Amino acid sequence: MLRNRDVDPIRQALDKLKNRHNQQVALFHKLEQIRDRLIDDGDDAVAESA
Structure with missing residues (x-):
């Protein structure tokens, strides 16, 4: 059916x-x-990403 399409x-x-x-x-x-980084590093990870 799709051969000619x-x-x-x-x-x-x-x-x-x-x-x-x-x-x-x-x-x-x-x-x-x-x-995972927020869980592992907590506030330090938040401060670094801000």
Whole structure:
């Protein structure tokens, strides 16, 4: 059914979704690192990031 169709727009849309997901995962990991630093270093970590 798709053999005679241009599937590039579908591929591009899927790539865009995958990229957005990867960006969200990276941001989540960064937030986890910040959280861990705040837990480990407390007020010192807050003062350094301000």
